[in-house]
Every structure is written in C-alpha cells, then in structure tokens.
Amino acid sequence: MPAVTVPFTTREWITVQNSFKSNEKELKKATDILTMWRARTGTETYLIFQITEHLLTLDRLNMTTDRRNELQMKALINNYCTVIVRVINYINEICQTEAGTSSIAGAVGRMGIPNWIVDVRHSATHKLMPKLGMLQKAAAYLKEWIWDNYWSKSIQDAMRWAIPNAVIEGQKNKKLMEKKKSDGYGLITEYVRWRNEDPTYIPQNKKEWELEPLNKIAEFLKKEPDVINSLLASDILLLSEEKMMQYQFSMDLSSNIWDVPQAYQLYWSPLIILIHRNHLLLSLLKETIDFMLTESVTPHERRQLSGWTNLYLGVLLGGKPSAFTDANRAEWRPIVKLIISKIEFFKKETALQVIRESKIFDEQKIKKLEYIIGLKIGNNSVGKVQPVSGNVPSPGPSESSKNMSSSTISMSKFTDTNEGMEFSISDTDFTNVPLGLMPDQSCESLYLIIELHKDSVMAFSRVGETLAPAIPAITYHSHVWWFWTYELGLKDEDGEHQVGLKIEKNVEGTQKESRPKGVEEMLEKILKDERPPGADYVLTFGDSSKNDSKDVFIHRAAMASNSALLTEIIRNKFNPPGDQILVPSSEDRIIFPHLKSEDVEFFLTFFYTGKIILPHHGGFARVGRVFCMIAMKPQVLQLFDQWQKLIVENLLKTGNSEDIINESIKALIGIYSAPYGALPVAKRVAVSLLADQFSIHEAKKVNIMEKIRNNKEFGSYNLEKFLPCVFRTKSLIAAVKKRGIP
Structure with a gap:
C-alpha cells in the first residue's frame, strides 16, 4: 500500500486501542484523543476514526441516559440509528471498491456482516425506528466487528484495511499536486534570480525568448497550465505591508484598486507576456478574480489583486485579434457577471468596455447595465495613487497594459516611476557570487569599477576611499533584513594600490540581559543533571524508544514565562501540528524527539533567562525549527541577529x-x-x-x-x-x- 499520512502518534493509537473496551473513564480518554485527531485533520479525517468516536461516545451516552426522560431516550435511539447506518455504509464502500458487488447485503456479507443487521439499517433508514434493544444488539455486534478487523491489529495492518482505495488515490493526487506546485515555485525562483540581474530587460526576439529560464517556464505552461497561474494569483504577486514599505510602494486606502507601480509591472512583464503568448491570460484573470473574492483574503491583498485584475483586462482588451471569440464566450460569461456584481473592484471604463465587447448581452441590456454601473460608482474612474515621495506620477493602467501585451517592446517604452526615490529589488541571489561582488560582476571588475547596484555605479578614484553599501543584501521571511556590515577600501601598500576588506566587529545585537537573583545557580544545577527544588515538569530531549534521550527536570513557570505555546500545552495538554513536540496526555512531560542532549543548554538558558546563546555547531537546524515554534515573534526576530x-x-x-x-x-x-x-x-x-x-x-x-x-x-x-x-x-x-x- 502506498504511504499515507495519519493524524496520530503510536502512543495515541495504542491508548485508544487499550481503551476501546474499557469503562466510562477510559472511554472518555479514547473519545478525547479521537476528537483531537478530528481537529488535526478537519474534513479529511478518516471515516474509521469518526465511526469509532461515535460508537464509543454512544457507549458513554448509553451509561448516562435517564430512561425516564423522553428527550434523552429519543436522542439515544437516533444516535444508535445513525451509527449503524454509518458503519454499514462504510463497510459497503470498502467492499464495493474491492469487489464491485451491487447490493449492500451482498457486499457487507462478504465481510461477515449478517443480513439481520442490514435489515436493522434498512428499517432505521426507510421504516419505523427499530426497538432500542435491537439497536443496542446491532451496535454491539458492529463494535466487536470493528475491533476484530481494525483495532485489534497493528497500525500498519489496520490502516491497510481501513483506508479505501479512493482515499489512497486522493492522497496520491494530493502529493502529485504538491509536487507540481513545488516545481512551479522552483521555476518562479529561477525567474526571480534571472530577473534580478536586470529588472528592466525585455526579450526582443524569438531567440531571446527561448533562453533560460523562460524556455523552461514555457514548457511547464504547456504541461501544467494551471499551476503557474494559481501561484501568481494566490501568492507570488502579493506583497506584504512590510515589503510595500521596503520597496517604497504606496496604496490609497480610500480606493479598492491598487495602481500597480510601473517598476513592479515591468519586473513581472516577461512572465505575463509568456502566459499571454500561451493563451492562458484569460485563465489567469479568472483565477485572480476567484481568489480576490474569497473570504480569507485581507483588504490589503484584495486591493493588490484588483489592481492586477484590471491590468490583465487591459491587456486582453488592447490585444489583436479580439479577446472575445465564439469559442471562449462561455468562459467570459461568469467573469462578466462577477464584474457586474463586484463593480467596486473594477475601473469603470474597463468594466464597460468588457460588457460591450463581450456581446453577452443585447444593446438594451447593456444600456441598463451602463446606467446601473454609473449609479453605483459615479462618473469618475478610480483616482491615481501618488508615490510616497516626490512628484513622479504613476502611469495609467491602459499604458501599462499596452506595454505588457506587446512581446517586442523596446526598453525605451518603459519608465522607472521610482527614479530619484532609490527603489531597488532587494531579493538578490548571492549564490556562487565571490565575496564583495554583485551578481552581475566578475572578479576582474575589481580592477576598474565596483558596481554595487544598477542605479548606484561607483568607482574608487583615489587612495583612502571606501564603499559601504546600504542596500539590504538579504530579505528573510519578509520581515527580517540585514545590511552589509563590511566595506571595501582602496589603500596604498608599499607603493602598490590594493583593495582591502574591512569587517565591522560590532555587529549590533538586540538582546537584553535580565537575570533574576538565583537564576544562574538554578540553571547551573539543572545543567549538572540535578533536580532543582520545586521542579514540576519534565522535558525529554531525544527519542526514548531508541535509548537516545535525556530527561531534564524544570519549572513550568520558567517555560510559560517565555513561550505562549508551551503555556497552552501545559494548560490543555495537546499536541501541536508536526512532529517536533509530543505531549503525553497522562504525564507532566514535553518530548522534543528530534533534539539532542547537547541542545539542553540552549533551551534551558532561554527558558530561565530569556537569553539566546549559540547552539552546538551541528544543531542550528533542529534547534531553530523548535525555537521558531515555541518562541514568540519578537524572540524569533532576534534569533538570527543574536546568533x-x-x-x-x-x-x-x-x-x-x-x-x-x-x-x-x-x-x-x-x-x-x-x-x-x-x-x-x-x-x-x-x-x-x-x-x-x-x-x-x-x-x-x-x-x-x-x-x-x-x-x-x-x-x-x-x-x-x-x-x-x-x-x-x-x-x-x-x-x-x-x-x-x-
């Protein structure tokens, strides 16, 4: 059987297995764990877990129901009927998938389910409710059957039996889609690296369009036309507020439409042109509109998506031949209806042009729509968004659309709206770049000119000069950036001019040291494997099943003072997503299975003092993963600065x-x-x-x-x-x- 993802740990599964036939107290523990699994996987929870939870909850309900209370008795009978129907349908689904049997009785009979239980299910579904005694007898039989066929087996055998082929195929398709998305992200990354070399370059002929990475993207678009469009619409083109500030882009909060800066259009224009050449721009437009109108999108993101949507419409409307044909009119119909219903996200003239040229409505209807749209948004188009500083106007969308729709555009047609505002693309890739150089330089450039940025070309002119750039070298997770802290200088060494590298020793840190009295002694005692007074929690570093773990006694107050996540774990005993942290439900213990004993000092120092120290040189990755889970945002922002x-x-x-x-x-x-x-x-x-x-x-x-x-x-x-x-x-x-x- 192909690998499948399950929402539980081995210990949790064994706990449910041992509690399956137990008393009310143990049943509660089992149903709590099953509820937790359902919370982890949501709508993708395997049906066997839902059915088991229902059966065990029914046992608990049967113990607590007051037989003299009519409402409670009706609820009990309805629950019995529901669970019997669900179990029989579930077994039928498995059998139908395997054998192709037509009737329910014939299918489940192959799995040992007697006809009388199928009759009970039929009566509960289509006839009068069966008597409570008959329902209890059927439910008890089905519970025993599920025990024999599932819960009594090993995890591997149980999951092999329980998961229908449809579920396995679904997971295979999901993994395949994730692989396609990963490939798409990889191509976009290649595009960004290529684009950063010259953000104003536009291929001028067929040969240039066939260069990497454009040729790779073109091939990918032919095989997976929807993947790139989905990534662009839902992720790639969207800028966080921090990025907006960093790039000196502005957004008029009084408008629903972002006037996309010309420089940002220019940066992505080769990719948009490539999509248009492959006749996929209409698909990208629809994908963008659909995502723009989802509830999960923030107003900040919706304005950006609206801006790109209007640009795509401008490209399609300005192209030759017409974007509206008999073949694609059915695709345009839902788009036009969305434009009409959500007119506040579209420029008036653009929307009216789409309505007229699409010819979806007759002339009389078009006139009525024009009148309604005029009433809704007035006679003026959306106002221009002014830059953050300076008096450089933003370009109109129609001009931008013309620029983007042409595949043979001379670079002179593009203007940098950020001229004089020191705008720069900061996601520069320094892979395989020699120290002190930019990606577009070779080491020979040190003899003449040192180019730090395309808009800031400088050279040494005499001995004693230095260059220390202030352009961010790296942007990390869109909210942390560092400025280079070295400078290049030209000096005279025994009559020979030499370029030297100077590194600033004082790398600024943001960490504050504040240690209460006695904390250092307490920390020293714990690091010596001693149990300090008042310790009330245990941390396990490593995998105890492999005899490769270390237990440390700690104060829960120390963990809670520096971690909101651990505070909730201590209070509610739950397992966070992933496998970095495991929480036994019956112990005051937290397990870090992927950490090692040499990582103890880092985390204990952080818990007791809030201070970040260097981990073991081989532990940066594993320590960083756990730290980013348990620490709060200000602490995470300090991590790499301090390291x-x-x-x-x-x-x-x-x-x-x-x-x-x-x-x-x-x-x-x-x-x-x-x-x-x-x-x-x-x-x-x-x-x-x-x-x-x-x-x-x-x-x-x-x-x-x-x-x-x-x-x-x-x-x-x-x-x-x-x-x-x-x-x-x-x-x-x-x-x-x-x-x-x-």
Missing part, C-alpha cells in the same frame, strides 16, 4: 591559527544548516578567516586539508557544502593582488 553577533564575536576573538580553523569550520557547519541568507555577515567572516588560513598555510607549504578531513569532530558533516566557497574566496580575494584604477 550572527555571537558567531562573529567568537571568531574575531579567536587567537592561534589552529583555533581559527576549527572555529571557522564549526561556524560554517552551523551557518550552512540555517536558512539560506539568514547569517550573511557571519558567513563572510568565517569564509574570509578560513580562506586566509589556507593562504597562510599554503605559503608555508603546509597541507591542512588532510588534517581537517581526519578531524573526528567534523567527520559526520558534509564539508563540501562550504569548502568550494572558501577556495573561491582564497583564489579570487585573499590570494590575488589588487590593482587601483590607472
């Missing part, structure tokens, strides 16, 4: 050569396991120091690579992740003499 500060401080205070090598490698192991771009300054410092040591030892004709590879401390890590970067730095920066401008 970066501590790494740099540790590296810069390291003295002898051997320590520099070891600490740099440890730092790079941790940095490369963190999210890409999270620790840029620390990476550059570690790479520079290690490259410098390679150069020094190479000059002494000492091979340190063999010593590094034989170091047992690094044996379990893949050093090839970062060593090529170190060697490039050694070759291109550390070991090459730099010349000034002639």
Whole structure:
C-alpha cells in the first residue's frame, strides 16, 4: 500500500486501542484523543476514526441516559440509528471498491456482516425506528466487528484495511499536486534570480525568448497550465505591508484598486507576456478574480489583486485579434457577471468596455447595465495613487497594459516611476557570487569599477576611499533584513594600490540581559543533571524508544514565562501540528524527539533567562525549527541577529591559527544548516578567516586539508557544502593582488 499520512502518534493509537473496551473513564480518554485527531485533520479525517468516536461516545451516552426522560431516550435511539447506518455504509464502500458487488447485503456479507443487521439499517433508514434493544444488539455486534478487523491489529495492518482505495488515490493526487506546485515555485525562483540581474530587460526576439529560464517556464505552461497561474494569483504577486514599505510602494486606502507601480509591472512583464503568448491570460484573470473574492483574503491583498485584475483586462482588451471569440464566450460569461456584481473592484471604463465587447448581452441590456454601473460608482474612474515621495506620477493602467501585451517592446517604452526615490529589488541571489561582488560582476571588475547596484555605479578614484553599501543584501521571511556590515577600501601598500576588506566587529545585537537573583545557580544545577527544588515538569530531549534521550527536570513557570505555546500545552495538554513536540496526555512531560542532549543548554538558558546563546555547531537546524515554534515573534526576530553577533564575536576573538580553523569550520557547519541568507555577515567572516588560513598555510607549504578531513569532530558533516566557497574566496580575494584604477 502506498504511504499515507495519519493524524496520530503510536502512543495515541495504542491508548485508544487499550481503551476501546474499557469503562466510562477510559472511554472518555479514547473519545478525547479521537476528537483531537478530528481537529488535526478537519474534513479529511478518516471515516474509521469518526465511526469509532461515535460508537464509543454512544457507549458513554448509553451509561448516562435517564430512561425516564423522553428527550434523552429519543436522542439515544437516533444516535444508535445513525451509527449503524454509518458503519454499514462504510463497510459497503470498502467492499464495493474491492469487489464491485451491487447490493449492500451482498457486499457487507462478504465481510461477515449478517443480513439481520442490514435489515436493522434498512428499517432505521426507510421504516419505523427499530426497538432500542435491537439497536443496542446491532451496535454491539458492529463494535466487536470493528475491533476484530481494525483495532485489534497493528497500525500498519489496520490502516491497510481501513483506508479505501479512493482515499489512497486522493492522497496520491494530493502529493502529485504538491509536487507540481513545488516545481512551479522552483521555476518562479529561477525567474526571480534571472530577473534580478536586470529588472528592466525585455526579450526582443524569438531567440531571446527561448533562453533560460523562460524556455523552461514555457514548457511547464504547456504541461501544467494551471499551476503557474494559481501561484501568481494566490501568492507570488502579493506583497506584504512590510515589503510595500521596503520597496517604497504606496496604496490609497480610500480606493479598492491598487495602481500597480510601473517598476513592479515591468519586473513581472516577461512572465505575463509568456502566459499571454500561451493563451492562458484569460485563465489567469479568472483565477485572480476567484481568489480576490474569497473570504480569507485581507483588504490589503484584495486591493493588490484588483489592481492586477484590471491590468490583465487591459491587456486582453488592447490585444489583436479580439479577446472575445465564439469559442471562449462561455468562459467570459461568469467573469462578466462577477464584474457586474463586484463593480467596486473594477475601473469603470474597463468594466464597460468588457460588457460591450463581450456581446453577452443585447444593446438594451447593456444600456441598463451602463446606467446601473454609473449609479453605483459615479462618473469618475478610480483616482491615481501618488508615490510616497516626490512628484513622479504613476502611469495609467491602459499604458501599462499596452506595454505588457506587446512581446517586442523596446526598453525605451518603459519608465522607472521610482527614479530619484532609490527603489531597488532587494531579493538578490548571492549564490556562487565571490565575496564583495554583485551578481552581475566578475572578479576582474575589481580592477576598474565596483558596481554595487544598477542605479548606484561607483568607482574608487583615489587612495583612502571606501564603499559601504546600504542596500539590504538579504530579505528573510519578509520581515527580517540585514545590511552589509563590511566595506571595501582602496589603500596604498608599499607603493602598490590594493583593495582591502574591512569587517565591522560590532555587529549590533538586540538582546537584553535580565537575570533574576538565583537564576544562574538554578540553571547551573539543572545543567549538572540535578533536580532543582520545586521542579514540576519534565522535558525529554531525544527519542526514548531508541535509548537516545535525556530527561531534564524544570519549572513550568520558567517555560510559560517565555513561550505562549508551551503555556497552552501545559494548560490543555495537546499536541501541536508536526512532529517536533509530543505531549503525553497522562504525564507532566514535553518530548522534543528530534533534539539532542547537547541542545539542553540552549533551551534551558532561554527558558530561565530569556537569553539566546549559540547552539552546538551541528544543531542550528533542529534547534531553530523548535525555537521558531515555541518562541514568540519578537524572540524569533532576534534569533538570527543574536546568533550572527555571537558567531562573529567568537571568531574575531579567536587567537592561534589552529583555533581559527576549527572555529571557522564549526561556524560554517552551523551557518550552512540555517536558512539560506539568514547569517550573511557571519558567513563572510568565517569564509574570509578560513580562506586566509589556507593562504597562510599554503605559503608555508603546509597541507591542512588532510588534517581537517581526519578531524573526528567534523567527520559526520558534509564539508563540501562550504569548502568550494572558501577556495573561491582564497583564489579570487585573499590570494590575488589588487590593482587601483590607472
């Protein structure tokens, strides 16, 4: 059987299994767990779990029902009827899938269900309610049957029997769709990297349109035409408020339609043109409108989607031949109706042009619609949105539409509306870029001009000058960014001009130290595996089933003071989504199955002091995953800032050569396991120091690579992740003499 996703842990499943035939107290524990599974998976909860919950709840209801109360008795009988119908239908579904049997009695009979129970089900569905005694007898039989066929078996055998083929196919289709989405995101990522090299470039001929990544996207659009459109409509084109501020875009809150800045249109125009060329722009329009009108969309997102919708309409209306044909008129009909019903999200002239040219309505109806629309939104189109600063007007949507609809546009037709406002695309990809260079440079450019940004080309003109850019190098999760903290300088070294790299030692941190009295002593005692006075909770680091775990006694108040999630877990005993945190329902214990004993100090220090320290060099990824779950947003925002500060401080205070090598490698192991771009300054410092040591030892004709590879401390890590970067730095920066401008 293909792999399926289940909403429970082994311990939870065993608890339900052991409670299946128990008394009322144990039944409550089982139904609580089943309810929790249903909460985890929502509408995708497997029917076997719903039926089991219903059967066990019915047992509890039968114990507590007052036989003298007519309403309670009717509720009990109705519940018996419902559960019998559901169980028989469920067994029938499994049998029909496997054998193709036509009748219910014939299908379930193959699974050992007698005809009298099918008759009870038939009476409960179509005739008078059976007597309570008969219903109880049938329910007891079905409960025993479910025990024999499901709950008495191992998890693997039980799930193999319980899940119909339709469910398995559904999960396979879901995974296939996730794979397609992942491929789509990958292509969009390639597009962004390509676009960042020159955000104003538009392919001019067929040969240029066939270059990567445009050719890959074109092929993907032919195979999966809906995936890219779905990603654009629901995710890719939407900007958070933080991004809006960062890019110096503005939004008129009095309008329902965002006037999409020309520079942002220009950035995505090759992709939109490609979609239009493949006759998929109408599909993208419909996808965008549908998502714009969903309840989950925020007003901020809806304004953006409305802006893009009007742009797409402008492109379709301005194209030749006409966007309206007999073949696609059926596709336009629901779009036109949505435009009429939600006219506040569409520009008046655009909406009227669509209504006229689509020819869905006769002339008399069109005149009435024009009159109604005029009453609804007045005679004026949506006002222009002014830029944040300066007097540069935003371009009209019709001009933008013309620009985007043409596949052979000269670059002179596009104007940068952010000119003079220092706008820049900050999601720059520095993969495989030598230290100190931008992606569009080679190391030879150091001899002449150092380009920091396409709108800020500068060069050294005399000795003593420095360049220290203030453009964000990395944006991480749309709310954290760092500015480069190094600068390049031109200096005179014994009559020869050299370019030098200066790294600021004082990397700013935002962490405040505040330790109550006695906390350090308490923390020291716990780290020595002692149980402190008043400890009332246990944390397990590691997987106890593999004898690879460590128990730590802790105060629940310490956890609650720095984690809202752990506060709720302590109070309500629930398992959060994922497998990073497990919570036994019957113990005052929290299990971190993927953490290790060397991670104890990081989390205990955080719980007791609120302070962030460096984890073990091999634990950055696993520690970061758990920390981002349990910590609150301000603490998460501090995490990489503080790690970066501590790494740099540790590296810069390291003295002898051997320590520099070891600490740099440890730092790079941790940095490369963190999210890409999270620790840029620390990476550059570690790479520079290690490259410098390679150069020094190479000059002494000492091979340190063999010593590094034989170091047992690094044996379990893949050093090839970062060593090529170190060697490039050694070759291109550390070991090459730099010349000034002639």
